Amino acid sequence: CALCGRTDDCPEKYGEKRTHVEYNLTVHYYCLLMSSGIWQRGEEDEGVDGFLITDIRKEVNRAAKLICNICKKKGASIGCVAPKCKRSYHFPCGLQRECIFQFMEDFRSYCWEHRPVQKFLDKEPRGASQCTICLDLVEQLPAYTVLKSPCCKNAWFHRECLQYQALSAGIFFFRCTVCNNKDKFQKEMLRMGIHIPERDASWELEENAYQDLLHCYQHCDVKRCLCKKGRDYNEPDSKWEIKRCQYCGSRGTHLACAAMKSWEQNWECMECRSIFAKSGNYSKRKRSALPPSEMTNGTTCLLEEPPPKSPRPSSGSPRSFLLQSPKIMCQNLSPCSHLELPASNRVTVSLSPVVTNRKLSVRHQHLREQRREVCNVLKELKVQVKTKPTRLNINAEDIWSSALKGFRQRSFKTTNTIEVNFSNYKSRSKTNNSVASKHHFFQLLMLHLQNSPLFEGSSGKNLSLDFQAVKENLYFEAGKMIAVSLVHGGPPPGFFSKILFDCLIYGPESAKPALEDVADVDVAQTIKMIKDANSLSSLQSTLQDCCEFLAAAGCLRPVTALCDKNTLVNDILIYHVIKRITLPLESFRQGLKTLGVLEKMQMHPKAFSSILCHKPERLSAETICDLFTIHSSSDVNKVEGADFWMSYLQDVESGESVVTLEDILLFVTGSCYIPSIGFDPEPTTKFLHIRYPIGNRLLNCLELPITKTYQQFKNTMELTIRNTLRVERE
Numbered sequence: 001c002a003l004c005g006r007t008d009d010c011p012e013k014y015g016e017k018r019t020h021v022e023y024n025l026t027v028h029y030y031c032l033l034m035s036s037g038i039w040q041r042g043e044e045d046e047g048v049d050g051f052l053i054t055d056i057r058k059e060v061n062r063a064a065k066l067i068c069n070i071c072k073k074k075g076a077s078i079g080c081v082a083p084k085c086k087r088s089y090h091f092p093c094g095l096q097r098e099c100i101f102q103f104m105e106d107f108r109s110y111c112w113e114h115r116p117v118q119k120f121l122d123k124e125p126r127g128a129s130q131c132t133i134c135l136d137l138v139e140q141l142p143a144y145t146v147l148k149s150p151c152c153k154n155a156w157f158h159r160e161c162l163q164y165q166a167l168s169a170g171i172f173f174f175r176c177t178v179c180n181n182k183d184k185f186q187k188e189m190l191r192m193g194i195h196i197p198e199r200d201a202s203w204e205l206e207e208n209a210y211q212d213l214l215h216c217y218q219h220c221d222v223k224r225c226l227c228k229k230g231r232d233y234n235e236p237d238s239k240w241e242i243k244r245c246q247y248c249g250s251r252g253t254h255l256a257c258a259a260m261k262s263w264e265q266n267w268e269c270m271e272c273r274s275i276f277a278k279s280g281n282y283s284k285r286k287r288s289a290l291p292p293s294e295m296t297n298g299t300t301c302l303l304e305e306p307p308p309k310s311p312r313p314s315s316g317s318p319r320s321f322l323l324q325s326p327k328i329m330c331q332n333l334s335p336c337s338h339l340e341l342p343a344s345n346r347v348t349v350s351l352s353p354v355v356t357n358r359k360l361s362v363r364h365q366h367l368r369e370q371r372r373e374v375c376n377v378l379k380e381l382k383v384q385v386k387t388k389p390t391r392l393n394i395n396a397e398d399i400w401s402s403a404l405k406g407f408r409q410r411s412f413k414t415t416n417t418i419e420v421n422f423s424n425y426k427s428r429s430k431t432n433n434s435v436a437s438k439h440h441f442f443q444l445l446m447l448h449l450q451n452s453p454l455f456e457g458s459s460g461k462n463l464s465l466d467f468q469a470v471k472e473n474l475y476f477e478a479g480k481m482i483a484v485s486l487v488h489g490g491p492p493p494g495f496f497s498k499i500l501f502d503c504l505i506y507g508p509e510s511a512k513p514a515l516e517d518v519a520d521v522d523v524a525q526t527i528k529m530i531k532d533a534n535s536l537s538s539l540q541s542t543l544q545d546c547c548e549f550l551a552a553a554g555c556l557r558p559v560t561a562l563c564d565k566n567t568l569v570n571d572i573l574i575y576h577v578i579k580r581i582t583l584p585l586e587s588f589r590q591g592l593k594t595l596g597v598l599e600k601m602q603m604h605p606k607a608f609s610s611i612l613c614h615k616p617e618r619l620s621a622e623t624i625c626d627l628f629t630i631h632s633s634s635d636v637n638k639v640e641g642a643d644f645w646m647s648y649l650q651d652v653e654s655g656e657s658v659v660t661l662e663d664i665l666l667f668v669t670g671s672c673y674i675p676s677i678g679f680d681p682e683p684t685t686k687f688l689h690i691r692y693p694i695g696n697r698l699l700n701c702l703e704l705p706i707t708k709t710y711q712q713f714k715n716t717m718e719l720t721i722r723n724t725l726r727v728e729r730e
Contacts, residue, residue, distance in 0.1 A: 002060050003031040003077045004090040012167060014092060023053050030195070031091045034101050034109055035077040037062050069111075070097050082114035098144040100193040116191055118148055129154060130582050132177045133161040150188040151181040152586070162189060166196045173201040178586045180473045217250055218242045221269065222257045245269040264451070275521060367617075370610035371676065377600050377607065378677040381487045384595060390416035392441070395423050399444045400452070404477060407484075414480070414594055418488050435697045436670030436728075442490025443673065445481060450495045454478050454584075456519035460497030460613065462577065463584045464519075475584040479591020487595045489675040492611035499577060501613050503585055504592065505605045513577035523549070523576055531569050536562050543568075611676050619661040619674075621649035627674065628685040628702065641687035641706055644713040651714065659721050667721045668695040668702045692720045 001007075001017065002025055009017045015029030025048075032038070032051055038059040040050035047053050063077035066088045076088035080099075089111070094101065100115040102108045110116060120142050131138040138146055138156045147162055149155035155178045166174045166189065174189075174196050175182040186196060199205075220231040220242060227233050227240050234242045239256040243263065251269035253260075258267055268276070390413055392406035402423075406412060420437040454469055455461040469475060482493055496504075502511045515531070518524040526546050533539035539562060543550065550556040553575040555568060578585075592598040601608045617623075630642060651657050652664065662672035669679055683700040693716065694703040707713040 001026055001028045001031055002056070003027055003035060003063060003075060004092050005073065005075050006090075006092055008092070012164065013095065018048060020048065020053075025053065025056065027056065028091065030101070031077065032056070033103065033107055034091055035059050035063070036079045036109070037077070068093050070094070078109050080111035080114055081108045082110060085111060085114055087111045087113075101195075102190060102193060103195040104190045115144075115193075117142060118188075118192065120148070129156050130579065131156060131158050131161055132583055132586070133157060133165055135579065135582070147189070147192055147194075149176050149178065149185065151176050151184050152178045152590070155179075155586070159192075159194075162194050166194050168202045170199045170201045171196050173204075177470075177583060179590050180476065180587070217244055217252055219252050220254045220257055221251045222253045224257070225254065226257050227254050243267050245272055247272040266451070367610045367614060370607040373604060373607040374611055374676055375678050377604055378486055381595055381597065381600060382677060382680075384415050385417060385487065386415055388416045389419045391419045391421060393421050393423050394437075394441055396440075396444060399441075399448050403441075403445055403481065404474075407477060407480065414484050414487075418484070436666070439489070439669075439671035439673070439675075442485045442488070443671075446485060446491050446493055449478055449481065449493065452478075455495070457497055457517075458519075459495070460500075461495045462497045462500045462517060462519065463581045463588060465581050465584060470583050470587065473587065475587040476591040479588040480594045481591075483592050483594040483597035486597055486611075486676055489677050489680070491616070491673050492676045494611065494613070494615050496612040498613060501605075501609055503578065504589060504598070505602050508578045508582070508585060511578055513573040515573070517577045518573070520576070523572075527569055527572055530565055530572075533562070533565055539565055616673070619665065621646070621653040621661070623674075624649055624661055624664065627679075628683045630685045630687075641704065644707065644710050645685065645687075645704060647710055648714055648717055657714070658718050663721055663725060664702075667693075667724060668697065669700050670697040691716070693717055695721075695724070 001014075004014075006014075006028075008014060011017070014031065015033070017026065017028055019026040027048065029049070032048060038051060038055050041055060042050045042052045044050050048056065059077060060075075063075045065074070066076040066079075067074055068076035068089045069087045070089050070093040073090075076090055076093075078091055078094060078101075079086075079088045089097065089099065091101070094109065094111075097112050098115070099112055100110045102110075128137045128139055130136070132155060136158075138158055140146075140148075140156055145159050147157050147159055149157070155176065165177075169175075171186070174186060176185040190196060218232060218234045220227065225231045229240070233240055233254075240254050241263065242252045243255055243258065243260065243265075245251045245268055246266045247268055248271065251271065253267060255261075255263070260267060390411065392412070393402065394406065395402040418438060420441040422437055422440075449455070450461070453464060453466055454474060456464040463475065466474075484490070486492060497517060499511055499513050499517045515524060515527055518527060526549060529542050529546075530539065533542055536559070539559060543556075543559060547556060550572070553572055555571045555575060557568070559565070559568070589598060592601070601612075625646060630645075648657075649661070649664075652659060652661055665674070666672045668683060671679075679700050681700055683702070685702045685704060687704050687706050690703060690705045693705060695701075696703070705713070705716055707716065
């Protein structure tokens with residue numbers, strides 16, 4: 001290089017090394033950019049990227065008179081821009097001495113004494129954390145080799161990792177790997193001397209780089225294919241659409257051939273089923289025929305029953321035809337937990353001995369108390385929500401994509417009141433259905449998240465590792481959606497594992513994973529084999545068989561004693577369950593900070609655990625009775641009316657009615673679950689001289705008729721509720 005005098009060809013450090021034979025000139029690109037006495041006076045195609053050859057020769061002659069303060073040789077073309085600082089140096093020497101070169105604006109350079117530094121608060125914890133690029137440990141110290149993210153509190157990077165990332169990603173894709181912030185992050189990194197080239201990402205420049213990823217397996221592999229057009233026929237959005245195995249993706253089936261009712265159902269191929277069966281974690285699901293009323297176009301179709309993780313209707317309550325429509329919210333959806341609300345001005349009604357003698361377990365009662373606490377906390381957060389509406393246009397058949405689009409639109413604000421319009425439903429009553437639509441939307445969204453690839457596990461779920469989801473910032477959006485659902489009256493997730501909850505509340509460093517937290521069957525089997533080894537030779541043999549996995553996990557080490565297996569198992573668990581998902585976890589945490597939800601979770605961990613880690617209890621007659629405050633006028637025999645009301649609730653709970661408790665709640669509030677935040681306003685019941693019951697969803701008020709006999713009361717209730725929900729469905 002004519003400027004630094006070195007022959008090194010290292011584009012990552014010194015920029016591209018360019019030789020112009022016609023001018024007998026070789027320079028490093030960065031040496032040229034940072035030289036103090038030269039500017040681009042030509043066009044891009046003139047000289048060397050706009051630097052004229054005559055100007056370069058003048059700069060070489062000027063630098064020949066200056067001695068480098070580091071290597072003591074001539075040719076120091078770069079000078080520190082700090083006032084009164086006379087230091088000069090070569091570009092490679094400056095890198096070696098930890099100088100800062102700013103690749104922006106005037107391309108300034110700062111020596112080791114005057115270089116800019118990042119500000120650190122005295123209260124910030126010191127120690128080691130994980131570089132979110134290379135995943136190695138990085139010391140949380142104000143050093144040249146370590147950089148801190150300006151937008152994330154606990155994001156630290158190696159300078160070298162950031163520089164390689166910037167060169168690969170380019171100006172369009174270089175951003176914080178945790179929260180995806182671009183502007184603030186790039187500005188700080190440029191200030192601290194990271195070069196961000198003005199070009200597209202390296203992976204975008206390769207021609208047909210993703211061509212192989214566009215191919216999807218499309219072949220029906222079941223033993224008996226029912227499709228007349230052959231096993232390779234695939235028609236989207238029909239029963240002949242091919243569904244791939246949810247685990248391997250290398251086997252497929254038509255929806256009809258596997259007796260699947262919708263695309264949302266999961267399917268596993270025989271090979272994956274056999275693996276699960278051998279591991280003991282696979283329970284074979286039964287198949288049953290649909291009743292004649294549910295056959296499509298007169299054809300018979302065998303459907304699988306819902307998997308064990310899918311919520312089922314209340315015990316003793318027959319599945320009502322009122323709930324078969326996708327517009328009615330409670331099909332296959334579990335009602336949320338009951339929150340006991342204050343009993344001021346409430347008429348106390350004694351239940352029959354069947355209900356009053358039901359003693360809740362201590363644990364059950366404790367969960368109720370914690371959920372009441374969550375209700376009060378969420379009401380504090382709801383104060384932020386304004387009456388100004390934000391409308392979301394949702395397609396129930398593609399709930400995730402439409403919700404993601406709505407949450408990312410510029411006009412969407414989490415502090416505005418959310419109004420939901422289902423684009424594939426024809427709504428007649430905007431007043432009533434606007435309330436129901438919002439409840440329906442949040443319930444569908446939480447159900448989708450529970451079964452989405454962002455989470456893994458059976459009942460208690462942990463975050464999975466999906467690099468595409470990390471790149472698209474989907475973990476952040478998922479956390480944001482859960483926070484918004486809690487504050488705006490939606491259901492809680494209820495599927496968090498204890499280890500995920502502990503990582504969110506107390507930080508990943510304090511979490512202690514167990515073998516049950518490993519969702520991957522192969523990894524769990526490997527850990528179990530190591531744990532069950534009863535001799536040093538069998539342990540070493542097991543480690544030899546899985547050495548590639550251990551090397552990838554950073555846990556490959558010599559074992560000299562049988563007791564070393566305990567430390568090894570613990571290290572594997574920490575890597576697979578916690579360290580492996582560091583990026584998704586931090587992004588998910590940032591999403592949960594929406595509306596201050598994460599902060600409240602950390603202040604009330606036990607209370608929030610009751611709704612995030614536990615399934616909601618099913619609706620009961622007692623639950624509905626406690627939920628509704630009974631208001632009665634002076635001319636109403638309140639005892640008689642209340643007795644009919646309670647008797648009817650008990651009949652519904654025991655299955656002696658054509659409607660369910662969820663139907664009643666839906667009829668009055670527009671929701672078949674009780675939100676964690678409770679209803680606003682609180683549900684009330686009135687007994688009036690009217691012919692039919694009325695459900696006012698704006699006021700959450702149920703007006704009940706006064707009748708002479710219980711049978712009249714029951715017939716009137718069932719007729720009205722059934723017909724009302726049928727109209728909504730149609």
